[in-house]
Amino acid sequence: MMHRRSIIRVLPATAALLSGLRMAYAETYLTTEQAQRLLFPRESLQAVSVTLTNDQRKAIAKASKVRVREDTLSAWRTSSGGWFLADNVVGKHEFIDFALALTREGTVKGVEIMTYRETYGGEVRHPKWRAQFAGKKASAPLELDNDIKNISGATLSSSHITEGVRRLLQTWDLVLKHL
């Protein structure tokens, strides 16, 4: 975060030199423990070690129509027989970590984004916004100290999360249900 801010501060003087530079951005909303407490507030969770066999991976991929990248699961069983799964999908460029809570019956109890990562580049080529607002009253607080994180205009697709959830539902049906 600080890294990105310091880059933007030097923008007016050295914009040309910096063009082509990419900036990473990560927002952590919840740690795994926080997500567990939120999704299963009154239950105790027990970590379960699950490694998928090649056949299981193929079966899950076939049933969910989503590729299975990993053979190990970050899975916890809850005292009521539900499951807490920590997983990730690729967003535009980077991983998005999410938590899925399943009931004993394998229905979705909740989905929370834990960490959202993205890579940006090219904005240093557009320093002109500064000039536009120079001396204008409504723009007086124009400062980049506030994190630039509210990306207006981006209809960031959440379809990869939907796919990830579908993959995990099939994982429950084919594997976790039988444990």
Place this chain on the structure above:
Amino acid sequence: MTRIKRCRPLLGTFVEITLEARQDEAALHKIADKAFGMISSVQRLMSFHEKDSDVSRLNRCAHISPLRVHSWTHQVLAQAIDISAQTEGAFDISIAPKLMRWDYLPRTQALPEADASWQDIRVHADCTVSFERPLLIDLGGIAKGFAVDKVIDYLSTKGIAHAVVNAGGDMRVIGAGSPTVGVRHPGAPQEAIIPTVMPRAAVATSAGYFANRKVHGQRVSPIVHPRTGKPLRSTRSVSVFSSTCMVADALTKAVLLSPQEVWTRVLAAQDSLALFISSRDEEVLFPTFGSAHA
């Protein structure tokens, strides 16, 4: 002050809620849970894709007889028609048939008439809605803004000092200070962020760059001009700042699609501002600062 930040995949995008208040963390998380629940409700009621939503029910049979809808759906439709009237049809929720032809929305069995429009929608006082003839409506253009407004209304009753609710770029804030908002550069939507400040509590952005589909070799934008039925090919984007997110949401489309004398009048009537960014790096804010070519 305690501060929490949450994010869930809803309304086909990522919805982010930031809360800051003199309450403990657990209390704030409870408030956020309730807020996300409200957004799920909007999704259930107003999804074009879900068969049992108010929107799907209306699209199936509102041309046969009036249908009772949820008060929220009723509110959205009433306001949508109001904005359609003000913008002389530049903003129109009844453009789904064209979107379907370009494969932006799933095909359904209903067969809307080609020239049916917002003027055929009747919003009755008893929370019922009817269509004068077969019609498809899609609230994709304003449901997100409406959901953000509903959450903000709720949060403002909960003693929240500062809040940001951001549904994939449809954003509204509570509290002092001017949060910085990034607007994607239309020429490089994956890449560029042009920071600006919030002169009003809510902002929404529209542009022709959202997708990259081609029909007969031409790029198709999901913003459709209701008069010509043709998609926008301009790479311009517009961000509208308003007091509510739903108005901002609707006016972005209106501004891109209606003549300047119409949208300047509507902006003034709604106490809103529009920030244009063209593909040639021109940035123009209407109306306060006049025209400012960067």
